[in-house]
Amino acid sequence: MVTRNPYLLLGVDYGCEPDAARRSFARAARRIRRAGTDRISTEDLTWALHEIQNNHADPSNEVDTYRVPADPRVFAPAGEGFFAPAPTPLTRRTETTPSDVDTLTAGLADDVDLLLAEVLPHVVRFDYGYQTPEGTEL
Amino acid sequence: MSPVRSVLVAKLCSSCGRELAPVDNFCDQCGAPAHQRDEPRHDRPVTRRAAPTPAAVLPGPDRALARSLVRQVRPVPVGRALRDPDGAMCLACGADLPGDVLASPCASCGTPTTLVSDGVPLATVTVLGGLHRRRAGLRKRPAMLVARGADDCTLLLHNGRTLTVAPGDLPATTDPGPGPDTPVLRSPVGPILRHAVTGDGSLPWPADLLLRHAFDALATVPWARRVAALDLLALGRPDLLGGCGLSRTETTWLTLVHGARRGDAAEVVAAAAALPPDRYRRKIAIVAALLAQLRQVPGAAERLAPALRAFAGTEPLAALAQRALGLAGHPPRQRIDDHVTRAGTFPVPVELVHLLDARAAGSSALLGARGRLAVLHAAADPDPGLAVAVSLDDAPLAVVDDLIDAGKVTDLATVSAGRPDDQQAYLTARIAPDRLSDAQLERVGHRDEAIRRRLLAGGTDPTDPTDPDRTSPMARHAASVDHVLRRRPQDVVAGHVLPAHREVARLLTDVITRADAGEEPAALLTGPLLADRSTWLPLVRLFGAERLRGAGGELVRGFSDFFEWLDLTAAREHLFLADWQRATDAARRCLELATGEAVRDEAQNLLACGLHNLGDHHGAMRELEQAIEGSYSVALLANIGVVAAHLDPELAAGHLGRIVREGPTTAMRVNAARQALAAWRSDDGKLWAGDGSDRRALPTVLREPLRSIVVERIDLDDFRAVVAALATHDAAWLTAPNSLRASPHRDTLDARYHLAVAAEDMFLSVVDVLATIQDWAAAPEWLCTARDELVHQTIDFLLGHIDDPDNMAGIVARALVTKVRGLPERDQVVLALLAVATLAHHVTEQDEELADGVVDLFGAYEGRVAALDAEQREAVAGLRELCVRRITLNLAFSRKREIGTLVDLYNAALDVLDRVQRGSPLWFRARGQVAETVDACQRTKAQLRPWVRKLEDADVRDMVLGFLDHCADLELKAQRVLGS
Ligand SMILES: [Zn+2]
Numbered sequence A: 001m002v003t004r005n006p007y008l009l010l011g012v013d014y015g016c017e018p019d020a021a022r023r024s025f026a027r028a029a030r031r032i033r034r035a036g037t038d039r040i041s042t043e044d045l046t047w048a049l050h051e052i053q054n055n056h057a058d059p060s061n062e063v064d065t066y067r068v069p070a071d072p073r074v075f076a077p078a079g080e081g082f083f084a085p086a087p088t089p090l091t092r093r094t095e096t097t098p099s100d101v102d103t104l105t106a107g108l109a110d111d112v113d114l115l116l117a118e119v120l121p122h123v124v125r126f127d128y129g130y131q132t133p134e135g136t137e138l
Numbered sequence B: 001m002s003p004v005r006s007v008l009v010a011k012l013c014s015s016c017g018r019e020l021a022p023v024d025n026f027c028d029q030c031g032a033p034a035h036q037r038d039e040p041r042h043d044r045p046v047t048r049r050a051a052p053t054p055a056a057v058l059p060g061p062d063r064a065l066a067r068s069l070v071r072q073v074r075p076v077p078v079g080r081a082l083r084d085p086d087g088a089m090c091l092a093c094g095a096d097l098p099g100d101v102l103a104s105p106c107a108s109c110g111t112p113t114t115l116v117s118d119g120v121p122l123a124t125v126t127v128l129g130g131l132h133r134r135r136a137g138l139r140k141r142p143a144m145l146v147a148r149g150a151d152d153c154t155l156l157l158h159n160g161r162t163l164t165v166a167p168g169d170l171p172a173t174t175d176p177g178p179g180p181d182t183p184v185l186r187s188p189v190g191p192i193l194r195h196a197v198t199g200d201g202s203l204p205w206p207a208d209l210l211l212r213h214a215f216d217a218l219a220t221v222p223w224a225r226r227v228a229a230l231d232l233l234a235l236g237r238p239d240l241l242g243g244c245g246l247s248r249t250e251t252t253w254l255t256l257v258h259g260a261r262r263g264d265a266a267e268v269v270a271a272a273a274a275l276p277p278d279r280y281r282r283k284i285a286i287v288a289a290l291l292a293q294l295r296q297v298p299g300a301a302e303r304l305a306p307a308l309r310a311f312a313g314t315e316p317l318a319a320l321a322q323r324a325l326g327l328a329g330h331p332p333r334q335r336i337d338d339h340v341t342r343a344g345t346f347p348v349p350v351e352l353v354h355l356l357d358a359r360a361a362g363s364s365a366l367l368g369a370r371g372r373l374a375v376l377h378a379a380a381d382p383d384p385g386l387a388v389a390v391s392l393d394d395a396p397l398a399v400v401d402d403l404i405d406a407g408k409v410t411d412l413a414t415v416s417a418g419r420p421d422d423q424q425a426y427l428t429a430r431i432a433p434d435r436l437s438d439a440q441l442e443r444v445g446h447r448d449e450a451i452r453r454r455l456l457a458g459g460t461d462p463t464d465p466t467d468p469d470r471t472s473p474m475a476r477h478a479a480s481v482d483h484v485l486r487r488r489p490q491d492v493v494a495g496h497v498l499p500a501h502r503e504v505a506r507l508l509t510d511v512i513t514r515a516d517a518g519e520e521p522a523a524l525l526t527g528p529l530l531a532d533r534s535t536w537l538p539l540v541r542l543f544g545a546e547r548l549r550g551a552g553g554e555l556v557r558g559f560s561d562f563f564e565w566l567d568l569t570a571a572r573e574h575l576f577l578a579d580w581q582r583a584t585d586a587a588r589r590c591l592e593l594a595t596g597e598a599v600r601d602e603a604q605n606l607l608a609c610g611l612h613n614l615g616d617h618h619g620a621m622r623e624l625e626q627a628i629e630g631s632y633s634v635a636l637l638a639n640i641g642v643v644a645a646h647l648d649p650e651l652a653a654g655h656l657g658r659i660v661r662e663g664p665t666t667a668m669r670v671n672a673a674r675q676a677l678a679a680w681r682s683d684d685g686k687l688w689a690g691d692g693s694d695r696r697a698l699p700t701v702l703r704e705p706l707r708s709i710v711v712e713r714i715d716l717d718d719f720r721a722v723v724a725a726l727a728t729h730d731a732a733w734l735t736a737p738n739s740l741r742a743s744p745h746r747d748t749l750d751a752r753y754h755l756a757v758a759a760e761d762m763f764l765s766v767v768d769v770l771a772t773i774q775d776w777a778a779a780p781e782w783l784c785t786a787r788d789e790l791v792h793q794t795i796d797f798l799l800g801h802i803d804d805p806d807n808m809a810g811i812v813a814r815a816l817v818t819k820v821r822g823l824p825e826r827d828q829v830v831l832a833l834l835a836v837a838t839l840a841h842h843v844t845e846q847d848e849e850l851a852d853g854v855v856d857l858f859g860a861y862e863g864r865v866a867a868l869d870a871e872q873r874e875a876v877a878g879l880r881e882l883c884v885r886r887i888t889l890n891l892a893f894s895r896k897r898e899i900g901t902l903v904d905l906y907n908a909a910l911d912v913l914d915r916v917q918r919g920s921p922l923w924f925r926a927r928g929q930v931a932e933t934v935d936a937c938q939r940t941k942a943q944l945r946p947w948v949r950k951l952e953d954a955d956v957r958d959m960v961l962g963f964l965d966h967c968a969d970l971e972l973k974a975q976r977v978l979g980s
């Protein structure tokens, strides 16, 4: 005889938190009422909830209760759409001031200052200014 | 080697790496000034702005890269940076010269601009300073030529005096000439200057003396002053320029250039400030080229101010230098413009020039973190690599917002690194609102995101009626979604739906309206609707999975992923309702459509669940095994274990053994191991079963996993469960040395007990373990149970096998009662009596006499029977009688065997006494034999009499009494023989 599966009875994912199981109770009751089934009773649901709330072992390590689903992602169609719109970024709450831009510009100016200091002495010749008889400047 | 030389050797150009001549102060390959190695290089200038401290730790620009770019540039004279690049300047007074009269003397001071005036007979000029060797007294002494007239020469003698000789009387020259590393000197007095400056002490004259002669000689050839000045500069001695007779200003100018060549900023500042402010225009170009270096000289700005002011009106570089040195306001934008001016004026590498147009996003590899940020912010189309190369840590928040708005940064980690929590929350909301934590969402107050989340969580009314933002686009969209879910298509306002989803909203309202009018929902499904996967779950919720099935074949083919998902969802719904048959039907329909592994695996999992509940465990196992092929799934593996428990133990052990091997966690593996053992040992052991069937070996599929898990870090309870199984079914392995060595529980009572269970002499080993317990009240419960089990099963077994001649159980019973503390009184008494009864019986069967210990054991416990309560006394009464009988019989038989042996010897002794002479050795020995017979008879009597009194069995008593009579008879006869 196969033992009863509290998660299946409540219609929740295997291993769900006791809180989630409790919240699913009404939906499960509605489900069996709508289906008009006599396979499951409200007492079964009560038993199932009690079972989940009082099982203190970690369900992820158990091997005595059948796991449905094996892969929950398969049941949740992923994708944005009418019912799941993409998030909208918050509109900005700041305003750029001239001082902000100055801070940036100063950063660039400082960097270039250092680079020019490095480069300039090497790209010029410091001549004394005398003309040699050959016509070159020393 | 001279001391001066040694300082200068191996100087390398810091720009191009070429080795410089020791006294050269600028590189003749690239023109860079030669720096002393120990001089500090251009360090970062002290900025006047109070720089925020974090900027100091950010990476600065890549100066090495900048320097490498310089190698492609051919240096140009610094004066070309002036407004008139070809403008000339009088070197004597600093006046501007018209460009086309270069060869003419200065209009202002009359000095020529040339190095040497035309008309000087250079070819006939005598070079002074040659060394000669002249005999003075006994030795030859050095002498130097220090002057030459038309008809005579002046020699400087070794003693400092001079001597005039005719040219023909000059002694032979001994001068080896300049060394290979000395600079080329041009003036007639060059060699004297060289000896004065680089002298190594081998010549007898002090430097001062030589310089005086050089300058005296120079005074006679005024045309050579400038050449001599250049010689001094080449020798690195601008301090000696004053002796050349040039104007003070010209000397200062030369010092200024010399300082610039050496990179000596202090010398440049001092010389530039010493020149007349409004003269020497080229000093402006030099100052402009070395601004960053000059700024580090204390007081530089003030000292240079007059000169800069004098030229500010005519030279843009002068005005620029005023700003750069802090003599005029210098806002950042102006600084960039000034950089642009300088970069355009000097032959700066193009890569650097491009940097200055931030919008053009030049070679940002040159820039430091702050420069890159400026470029990223300003550039229209920045290098994509730039966003990851900048550091935004201390960028103003508004600037980060600019970057986000421009799409230039998208990585949240880059943007929010190092920022306070509230800014991190804000920036997360700006870039990736879906990544906001609930607390952050609350903090930053991003209402649209809050609404969206309520919507995704399936809240019935995702908008909060008290929310002032109910009219925001997201709030209106959420309201529209709510209308659809509540089946009120008429309430949906198209304009309230987010634009991207308006078409789907229209399709949905259409489907609902027409379905409510009686059409079949399945026939209303369309491709564009199903292409929005967010509609799938709500469609099932609105119409139920069954009513959506049966759409047109083309749609099913185009959107098979929807229809297989639909069947999968239906199958699960049926499982929820325990409708196993319809669940398996739906799962099979899904499998007909589905090709993707994830969906197929799940369909098989649901199918197996249905089959399992329908009782088809083998069928369920087939589906699960197929599903778990390929990608690994813990859930499927666990389900295999669940189903396996319903197969026969052999198969179950195999499947569960796999979980014990492959399970992702130790806990799961242990659970599987225990489940497998439970299936395996469905009937648990009778300890005294005796036929060995309880010791059947474990199947390999289970044995190996159990052997591995028993030594892992598992709970003690789990350890005990597994080791117990191994003790029973895998004893040989368990008792092998070191089997449990790796287990953290190897030294526990649990391990010792089960090793004892596995031992060859299991019962006595177990008793030895039980014997170690001092205080049973503190002992673990399982051990108490095991002890009681052993005691009771031993008692039961012995009671059932009381006439069995095997003594094993008796030995165990005796060990239990003698070694294990704290057994109940009744159990002790019963165990003791059973041990005695069994052992006595066994020994008697072996024709041996009972050891004293067994008789003593009886003695010790016989008396305790009386202390038992009436019922217990009753129960053990029979046992006690049995013990008495078996002991008595054993003792009686033992004595009979003894007397029987003695009688033969006794008879032989009588013969001897008859025949031999009284008093002979043989006679004495025979009498001894007779005396021994008397002793034996008396001992027998003494030993058996007490037992006879206890005996209740009449037959045994008669037998024993008869034997005792026989002994009495024998004893009497023997006494007589002795007495005669
Ligand atoms: Zn160089």
Ligand SMILES: [Zn+2]
Binding pocket: B090, B091, B092, B093, B094, B095, B106, B107, B108, B109, B110, B111
């Ligand atoms: Zn002049």
